[in-house]
Amino acid sequence: MNPSITTTTASIAPSQARSLSPSFIGLVRAELYKMWAQWTTRILLGLVFAATFLPYLLLLARSQTKTDFTAQPLYWTYNVAEISLTILRVLGGFALLVIAARAVGLEYQQGTIRVLLSRGVGRVQLLTAKLTSVTLLAIAMVIGSLILNSLLFLLQFGLIYGAGDQFSSAFTSGFWASVWAYFLTVLVSMAASILLAICVAVVGRSLSFGVSAALSWFAADNFAVLVLFFVYRLTQNDFWIKLPAYFLGPILNQLPSAYVPALLVQHTTEFGTTVTAPLGANTVGLTPFVTYDATHAFVVTLIYCVVFAVTAYILTWRRDVLE
Amino acid sequence: MADATMTRPSPQASARREAGAVVLRTHDLTKRYGERLAVNNLNLEVYRGDIFGFLGPNGAGKTTTIRMILGLITPTSGSVEVLGQDVATHRAEVLPRVGALVETPALYLYLSGRDNLRVVGDALGGVSDERIQAVLQMVGLAARQKDRVKTYSLGMKQRLGVAIALLNDPDLLVLDEPANGLDPAGIVEMRDLMRRLSAEGKTIFISSHVLGEVRQICTRVAILNLGKLVTESTVEDLTRGQGEFAVQVERPREALALMQAQPWGKSARIDEANGTLITQAPNGSGRDLNLFLVNLGFAPASLIPQTQDLESIFLTLTNNTAGEVR
The missing domain is CATH 3.40.50.300 (P-loop containing nucleotide triphosphate hydrolases)
Incomplete structure (x- = not known):
């Protein structure tokens, strides 16, 4: 039931509203506020941060972790860093897919895009503000995750195990080079996820289409690798097995192993022998069945990102707003 | 139209x-x-x-x-x-x-x-x-x-x-x-x-x-x-309508005949539903119409300018059905 109006004599107070004009900074602030006000965003970020604890809890539950770390600090530190970054890449990417698709899709689905555009906010300006705000959120998530990982590492290995004197052996220049390279692949993966989600949400102009298409994309092209492998086995035509080298999901899956320099570490095997072996980055998900170098992966990813961005901007700029 | x-x-x-x-x-x-x-x-x-x-x-x-x-x-x-x-x-x-x-x-x-x-x-x-x-x-x-x-x-x-x-x-x-x-x-x-x-x-x-x-x-x-x-x-x-007036008089048919003899009264008619005279006025003036009728011994009981309601105008102009407007 409508509340009774008791303020009918209120008049329009003199205001500074007349001098208003759309502001990019204001748009970004509004977008960040809207994103943070959604429970979906908070839950997804909570999941990412909760998952950060997982490798440390598993190591804590393992009885020989302290002994192993003291014996091979570089090996264990690198493994912890790699697992943590993998969690950030996979779960963070998933969270950003949903958050970015919602940021655009919800605006179309609820029709609020017409409220903003009819006040003079530019279409390209609005899309750029959304992209910027999702990027800022991603940066905050990455920084938060790195800080949390650092604190957990120091807490577990420094305070609980008292192995702080081993850190100098762990944090070698080779370690930082590999971790930095891996971190770069995480950023690339996140950027591709954001652009993909924004693009499909713009194309579909709906929340449900945007979220489902964004989430289906990587599942579909990972699955396609298997399908094409079977087609290759049937036809013996190399074309089918080479094709996944141009699929975004498989390319991003293999990017760390293609780009991150292998780290030479001493490692004691389960048979008690100590070997020096290159420790490469692990892959998660299906990868193309052909080898390619990091340049190929970066170029293909860049092309996808450009296509996503150009599609999103052109459609936003040119299409009538019928919502 | x-x-x-x-x-x-x-x-x-x-x-x-x-x-x-x-x-x-x-x-x-x-x-x-x-x-x-x-x-x-x-x-x-x-x-x-x-x-x-x-x-x-x-x-x-x-x-x-x-x-x-x-x-x-x-x-x-x-x-x-x-x-x-x-x-x-x-x-x-x-x-x-x-x-x-x-x-x-x-x-x-x-x-x-x-x-x-x-x-x-x-x-x-x-x-x-x-x-x-x-x-x-x-x-x-x-x-x-x-x-x-x-x-x-x-x-x-x-x-x-x-x-x-x-x-x-x-x-x-x-x-x-x-x-x-x-x-x-x-x-x-x-x-x-x-x-x-x-x-x-x-x-x-x-x-x-x-x-x-x-x-x-x-x-x-x-x-x-x-x-x-x-x-x-x-x-x-x-x-505003077409400048017509609705007039209630005794003996409306006699008044109608006199009006129709005037240049301004050619379109005068009787609304059969209620016996009211519908007519234009001399110089478009209700006062002049009143004077005309009084001088001829037809003092009007009422004289009301005709208006059209917005709904009927809307329906006429759009050939719409009444069900689509409120």
């Missing part, structure tokens, strides 16, 4: 035209979707201080026109001028001075009423808390401002939509069915608000199906049918 109802503008409208205070103007505005013409060469002029009613049956092209005015849809041809500037080329300067409510109110359902105003205000460059409170007071939502919009009734959402439209203290308000979902008291308050805003010099462009509302608050109306402008006039001129 349109020509029959196109009337000369009132002196006030003429004065405004002369003053050049056109707030909204469309030039041959056209929108085509494939083979279908949604809006066809529409030429409108809305003057400062007008409460302009934009009428038409479903599918007439009202919302498409409003969306073109607000830059949401690109016209196939023609242009829209708001506050003297082309919307297509000056949207960033012009549209911040326009407040709009298009169709159902579009709101962030997961935010409170106040936060809806805040995020729109942020996008517009920042609006003070005082201004937000003022518009919430204006639409009667101050008490529920902290509640999430998804808990609002349709009428409350409509009020919040109007509050968002008023947030930037606009010169031109474009409201699409603003009374939708409001209870009778809310409709009265909305009407009062429109009048008050108009008195403060704001121009209000209302698209509505509720002809009674339009009749009560609008100063001028345009009727659109099948994308074409059928008529544009002041409400007063549109409903």
